[in-house]
Amino acid sequence: MKNVTYGLIIITMILFLGLGFFQSPLLANTENEIEAGEEVLLNITTVSKNQYSMVKSIVLNKHNVEYLSENESEIYKFKYNEDIINNISGRDLFIYSGINNEPWVNDFIAELKKGDLGIINMSRGIKTLTYENGNENPYYWLGINEYKIALYNVKSAIQEKDPKNKSYYEENYTNVINKIEESAKEVKLELEKYKDYTVLTNTNTFDYLLRDLGLQVVNVKKEVTRKNLDEKKLDENKIVFVKEKDPIEIVNIIETKKEDDKVEETKKTNEEKLEVPELEAKKPLDIKSVELIRWDGEKTLVELALSNIKLVTDTLKKLPIVTK
Known part of the structure; x- marks a missing residue:
């Protein structure tokens, strides 16, 4: 009889210890769930x-x-x-x-x-x-x-x-x-009418934006001259020239024109014009241009992108619709 009693006591102790052992992780998990549900301030x-x-x-x-x-x-x-x-x-x-x-x-x-x-x-x-x-x-x-x-x-x-x-x-x-x-x-629906038109630009700043709009882009290294158009076989009635407004000069990152560069480029441009004096004199270029903005502290990037898109679209609308 004593053996049975001792056996029951031992079994009871084992069950008690077992419950205690398995309850601790459950309590810890509950605390973790509360922490996971709390609001955080990042x-x-x-x-x-x-x-x-x-x-x-x-x-x-x-x-x-x-x-x-x-x-x-x-x-x-x-x-x-x-x-x-x-x-x-x-x-x-x-x-x-x-x-x-x-x-x-x-x-x-x-x-x-x-x-x-x-x-x-x-x-x-x-x-x-x-x-x-x-x-x-x-x-x-x-x-x-x-x-x-x-x-x-x-x-x-x-x-x-x-x-x-x-x-x-x-x-x-x-x-x-x-x-x-x-x-x-x-905007893209509006630009469908101008898919055969060309954007000339002397900056790479807006390459991503112009690509997203599905426009044909041709880079020129300076201001547009008739020689540029003749070399690339472009119709001036189907061209918009995109420039950057107020570029900021930052060494090795942002390419801008210094004052002495502008003087030199003016000389080169004049020389180019002298190469085809009759052509320039008879028919001066009439190309619509637009200045886009890279940075505006008062606008979000979305607002800036949409503003630049509107500038391009509004300028294209000024061109005649030329059919093939």
């Missing part, structure tokens, strides 16, 4: 104000979002120190454009104390265009399709850090994309 830093606007279009009034540079000149002149490195290292997300838009960023990232910091290159997945010298064209953020990819990268990074509000960010992203596509669709 600290996000972007390099530029334009990137800041992209993030805000996804998070709206959620989270703390800051930027390092107000304009393009500040980006290229930016100098970091130990305080900035420590500050960014303690953030949740650091977002930059990539493709040489921030020439200092690789060295900066190498010095960051990673920890829980998410480092996001917005250009990931973008098919870049190249210059004649083989270097990548960094102005992808001026193109419509490229902007959508960059915004997707931003949205995905935020969703990973705040999965509870994943559908909220998805909805905001979809709203932005729908607005862009609606505006772009209207």
Whole structure:
């Protein structure tokens, strides 16, 4: 009888210990679920104000979002120190454009104390265009399709850090994309009438934007002359000349004309005109031109892209509809 009693006691103790052993993980899991369901406050830093606007279009009034540079000149002149490195290292997300838009960023990232910091290159997945010298064209953020990819990268990074509000960010992203596509669709329908027309340009800044519009683009190295048109067999009645308004000179990144270059180019242009004096005198060029904007601190990148598209479209509308 005693043996039976001792046996029952031992079995009871084993069951008690077993319950205690298996309950602890269950309690821990419950706590994890509560933590996963809590609201999080992300600290996000972007390099530029334009990137800041992209993030805000996804998070709206959620989270703390800051930027390092107000304009393009500040980006290229930016100098970091130990305080900035420590500050960014303690953030949740650091977002930059990539493709040489921030020439200092690789060295900066190498010095960051990673920890829980998410480092996001917005250009990931973008098919870049190249210059004649083989270097990548960094102005992808001026193109419509490229902007959508960059915004997707931003949205995905935020969703990973705040999965509870994943559908909220998805909805905001979809709203932005729908607005862009609606505006772009209207423009492309309008531009169908001008698919056989040509855009001449002396800058590569807007290559992504013009490609997205489906326009034929021909690059010239200087101002348009009749010699340019004759060499390329172009009809001046079917041409728009795209220039950049107020270009900013940044060494090795942005190609602009210095004053002495302008003088030299004027001489060359005059020489070209002298080569065909009768032709120029008889029929001076009458080409519609438009100045597009690369950077506007008062506009988001979407607003800037749509504004540039409207400028191109309005200029094309001034041309006669020439049929074959």
